[in-house]
Amino acid sequence: MLVVTLGAAVGVIPFGPLRFGAAGALFVGLALGAVSPALGDGLALVSTLGLALFVYTVGVAAGETFFADLRRQLPLMVLGVATVAAVAALAGLVGSWLGLGTGMVAGLLAGALTSTPALAAATAATGSPDAAVGYALGYPVGVVLAIVVVALVVSRSWPGRADPTPASADGIVAESVHVERATSPRAVPGWSDEAIKMSYLVRDGRTRVLAPGEDLQAGDQVLVVGAPSAVEAATAHLGHRLSRELTDDRGAVDFTRFVVSSPAVAGRTVAQLNLPGRHGAVITRVRRGDADLLARDDLVLQLGDRVLAVAPQEELDDLSALLGNSERRVSEVDALALGLGLVLGLLVGAVAVPLPGGAAFSLGSAAGPLVVGMALGAIHRTGPLIWAMPLTVNLTIRQVGPLLFLATVGLSSGPKFAEQALTATGLRAGLLAAAIVLASAAAFLAGARALGLSAPRAAGGFAGYVGQPAILAFATSRVSDSRVDAGYAALFALGIIAKIVAVQVMGAVG
Incomplete structure (x- = not known):
């Protein structure tokens, strides 16, 4: 725990745009392990526990996005896997030429591509303590060079013929609109494909919530919610923008954010709740983490989501009871679901x-x-068991797991690291780590351009391919574009699996 504490402190120290995060525990563990080799004895179970907690929570969080985007982002996924395979083969050949052992090369591949789970697989597959040494040598090289690559790419505007700018790139806005002619909502641009939602309706001086399928009449006033471009198109079709905001009148109809904390609601879609029929209400937005999502009918609600509901005043208490609206409950861990999921994962892994x-x-x-x-994570729930976790809980476990794993790895590998870090072998290892990252960048970005993907999605995909959250954070600080996050999500979990398989193949053929 001393290593975890000191490692966490080292991890938050900024080196320009770079922070080592959980990897700080690895470097502190290496230092203390080199001083006292006995400190690393008997920690295998702690190491496995930390790793399993980390990868399981990553999988639960990424599952829905991965399978939902599988068809649309399949070319990007195939590109990522192919790049891992090609770079692993290149690393094996160059590593052999440089006189580096299989364990060192496998660890360098895991470190340069910042994959903690791949380090565990490399150690198990090669049986060599050199894997952890290679990881420690390659990790900082990988993060620094990957940030440089993303900085050069993410703001570029090369042709992305297969990847146009999404309508949601500018966020979600609400516009009060005066309806100039009678129309069906189905005729309004963006309604049928759920690019917009409509909530408030003022007719003959009376305010209420627009009912599903209800036609609009000339003189109506409605609130249109969606991406700016979609709202603009709907406004042009309906009439013109009002000078006042319909949401200023909260007498008969009000809007409130509720926290989804009820197990009966989590794992169900917005449509399945049937709020218009049961409460005369409509959900327009869902706040998940730092992202605002339009409440499409097929959006699956998760514990910890903050939903913006528009409802009659008298229905607000019932909505609160239905959704739960408890901050305390979404900060708790469902130990039954977590434990059962980990058991299944470890059994499959065995x-x-x-x-x-x-x-x-x-x-x-x-x-x-x-x-x-x-x-x-893609299933969401099985009967009463809710597999998805509140985002805050997931992120907390995801931070603790790697700290435990990397601290134990560092303690057990310290002596070997001290022997090789400042030697000719260490220099050759650093050069190979740089070659791994640069070759990955060249192959991946060239492939992305050939596939017609935009620079933001390519940069996000490369951040997910490398798998370091600091790289994603750097990319999103440079541009505000949902394609960065989408590319990262498509390759983060898949990249981990591909790297694990690659190092295991290295161990088998080495």
């Missing part, structure tokens, strides 16, 4: 598939919980 030559392949404690977490 399954060994025989390979030719007497070898065997298994997902291990790195990929097993990750794959199961992704599947359960």
Whole structure:
């Protein structure tokens, strides 16, 4: 715990745009382990626990996005996997030429591509303490060079013929509109494909919530919510913008944010709640983490979501009871779902598939919980069990897990790191780590351009390919574009799996 504490302190120290985060525990562990090798004994169980917690929570959070975007982002995913395979083969050849062992090369690949789970797989596959040394040498090189690459790419405007700017790139706005002619909502641009929502309706001086399928009449006043471009198109079709805001009148109809904390609601779509029919209400937006989402009918609500509901005043208390609206409940861990999910993940990881030559392949404690977490995250719930966690809980566990794992790895690998870090071998390892990152960037970005992807999605995809949240944070600080996050989400979990498989293949053939 001393290593975890000091490592967390080191992790928040800024080096320009770079922070080491959880990897600070690795460097502190290496230093203390070099001073006293006995400190690293008997920590294997703690290491496995920390790793399993991390990858499982990553999988649960990424599962829905991964499978929902599978078809649309499949070319980007294939590109990421192909790049990992090509770079792993290149690393093996160059590493052999430089006289570096298989364990060192596998660790360098995991470190340069900042994959903690891949380090665990590399150590297990090669049985060499050099894997942790290679990881420690390659990690800072990988993060620094990846940030430089993203800085050069994310603001570019190369042609993205297959990746136009999304309508949601500018966020969500609400516009009060005067209706000039009778029309059906289905005729309004953006209504059928749910690019907009309409909530407030003022007719003959009376304010209420627009009912589903209700036609609009000349003289009506409505509130249109959606991306700026979609709201502008709907306004032009309906009539003109009002000089006053309909939301200023909160007498008969009001809008309130509610926290989704009810297990009965979590894991269900907005449409399944049937709020218009049951309460005469409509959900227009959902705040999840730092993102505002338009409340499409197929959007699955999660514990901790903050939904913006427009409803008659007399229905607000019932809505609060339905959704839960408890901050305390969304800060709690469902130990039953978490424990069962981890058990399933570790069991799947323990399954060994025989390979030719007497070898065997298994997902291990790195990929097993990750794959199961992704599947359960996509399912959302099974009967009373809700697999998805509140985002705050997920992020907390995701921070603790790598700290435990990297601290134990550092303590056990300290002596070996001290022997090789400041030697010719360490220099060759650093050069190979740089080659891994630069070759990855060249192949991935060239492929993204060939596929017609935009620079923001390519930069986000490369950040997910490398897998370091600091790189994503740097990219989003440079541009505000949802394609950055989408590219990251498409490759983050898949990239982890690809790197795990790559280092296991290295161990098998080495």
